[in-house]
Amino acid sequence: MYRQARYDEPLLSEISDDTPKTRYCKAPENPPEDYIPASMLRKAPPGIPEVSEARVVRHYTRLAQMTWGVDTGFYPLGSCTMKYGPKIIEVVADLPGFRDIHPLQDESTAQGALWAMHELQELLAKITDMDAFTLQPAAGAHGEFTGLMMIRAYHEDRDDKERKEVIVPDTAHGTNPASAAMAGYDVVEIPSGADGCVDLKALEAALSENTAALMLTNPNTLGIFEKDALIIAKMVHEAGALLYYDGANMNAIMGKTAPGALGFDLVHLNLHKTFSTPHGGGGPGAGPVGVKAFLEPYLPSPTIKREGEVYSLDYEHPKSIGPVKAFYGNFLVLLKALVYIKSLGGEGLTEATERAVANSNYLAEKISPLLPIPYGKVWKHEFVASGKALKEKGYSTVDLAKRLLDYGFHAPTVYFPHLVEEAFMVEPTETETKEEMDAFVAALRTILEEPAEKLKGAPTNTSVGRVDETLAARNMAFTWKNVNK
């Protein structure tokens, strides 16, 4: 059994601390009033508590201990690719020459940083079989928005202005329709076929002279490779639309196939998934976008240019959609991904994919007798089991997920994709051992034999018992001012 650290750790505002504070910079000689009119200054200091360094470090140490990370254990969160990132990526990102450089400094004094970005975009182009990349987008969804605005610019540039629809399958990540709407498109959702793949008839019916693009992830969120990928590409292109690749599932295909080879015109990658950069409890991520040559003129500006051994920022792109983020992207995240790619190399990345997929199939085989997997015979990086039958036992998938926490496993993604009832979406990644996966299956088996009350009362071994999410929505308590001691 697992026991998570459990502290009644007060909020910073509740800590009373009269020990001296560390001074991190010297004091000014004169007060701000000597330089800025008093009418512009705050009357009272902000309510930021005075806590000593020792107490602050202790506070965050305790918070860290009450947080499950990949460094803690198995994190089979489907669609999120929670692989272990080698610690060398952190060491490199902390080198002063990368960490302490300003985006506005002269290009001649940032050649190492520009080299790194150029190198990364070249490598990503090879991995995805694309021609050019922008590294600016800060996350996958931001990459989607960027890609869709490029699609819009492309159609508008061709005076093809009636294309107002973007098609997404019903299994798509929620960001796909949200990004399409944000780019000003109407979203057309198509149902999946009986095998969980794109239904070609539904696609054909949806495609028209109004279609701007189809957004697709392949393998899809059921972990199944879209068998008709090449036919889909042909259909989309014949309709005059573009084919967008959601790269969230790229970990399943590196070195086997690539979005370019599958006929996609543009792609975003999630460096915090496939390329191992840590997710930091929600971010930062990085969502570079790669395109085929005909879309290159629309890439966000600036791009990174190489002439001989000299690297520079190139702002001369009259058809560019413009910048999408301050400066050049989440540079330190980009750097971590580059270190990862350089460390593994082509063979290592291919092996990562092979192991990720082998692990997924191994787990699928072990889990399917316990929880049926309604779609697929062979899976890629993940699979989706169904907890539908659990209802007969008096509980549901969420209870199973919570009980897994008690056994020292992060729960898989639940209730997504919606196509599978009571979905239980497992993605082990390549960095887990057989021992860890076997332990996960054993825990699952044990739990399924436990009485319903055990599951409904779970978790009990975590920092807090089951969290009342409905109450949170009703409370609307977003700051410590709204919290009772």
Next chain:
Amino acid sequence: MSNGSDFFYDIPEEARHSLNIPKGLSEDEVLRIFSEKAEMNTTVSGKASFLGGEFQPRYIPAALRHIMSMGELLTAYTSYQPEVSQGMLQGLFEYQSLMAELTQMDVVNASLYDGATGLGEALRLSSRATRKKRFLLPEAMCPAKKQIAELYVKGFDGEIEFYGHEIEGGGVNISDLRNKVSEEVAGVYVEMPNALGVLDEQIFDMKEQIGGALLLVGVDPLSLAILRAPGDYGADIVIGEGQPLGLPIGYGGPTLGLLGVTKKLVRKMPGRVVGATEGTAGERAFCITLQTREQHIRREKATSNICSNEAHCAIVAGAYMALQGASGLKRLAGLLTERAHRLAEEMNKAEGFKAPLFSRPFFNSFAVETPIPYSRIEEHLLKNKIQGGQSLSPLFQGEGAKDNIALFSVNETIPDEAYTRLVRVLHEIEGWGG
């Protein structure tokens, strides 16, 4: 697991793609190569570098370095299972609370990507709240930020009009703004300090001058340790670049986008937000809340497509504020104010230089007018191992274009000798003129 089975048989032959990239390197080789590349970059902390504006070199406390490398916080995913993520959730809740104290806004979310995209999201939010599509933004604003704003409003056919600034003061040209305000305007965006470094007192009663439009205020969060908080002068939405709160500059990212709103706008707000609640035994607990606004539930009807944010940066910024306390933040903000004013005074003594160029008060950055094109001065400074301020010529294009204005910023890592060296070199420039 690798049991030799072929799990890829379903990928068509003609779509196969193998990786034509070099073999992997050993860890020591990787470190050697990247260390060499890092050496090629000139760092700005602790140096004679006067770049600043929204991204400022910052002394990073040793304790903060320790906190930012804690593996559990670094390698967690979004807190989808709150019971095993209480630490991360409490840390984000504290970030929200600390930012709410600084800004005096009712609610601050758990972060957006950065200050610039934060503006884009704020415009979208204003439009949703007012059902209008027109915005007024300052003409004197970072050009990339303008372009990003244009891109974000394009998605809903929004329209941006720019208002001018005072020639002398550097603040909002109020009569120009008044002329442009109409019932069609969803939001008016102002910056404090603005891109010219200016603190503009007129903004304190701006809310009364813009009719039903929302007031969007862009801030440097560090400056709020001493300046009046936007929540106190009627801001409906506050945005800002969070980097100044202890985040490494890292060539521009990752940092975080601050977003604060009034209670009224909460349900229309983009991005994740953490709320306080209870566990089964009535114990205090936290979780991500108001998720029905978000993409994974609402899909195309979501308030934004944002999923990954900059949570870890928010944790770090929160820890920075905690380490500094109100007193430490005030000391730092006061120090920067003093150093900037002293530098401006010295620079103003060099022949042909005007510093500060604008008459209104300033915080840690100020505009300088130079006797010859700034690019030539910048070049000369670089030869003397000084990175000068940021050229403002991109803000003064078109009619009456100017190439001799720059924004100089100070930070606490600049050594005392660097100030005297900068001023000495500027004095040498005398007589280059013509």
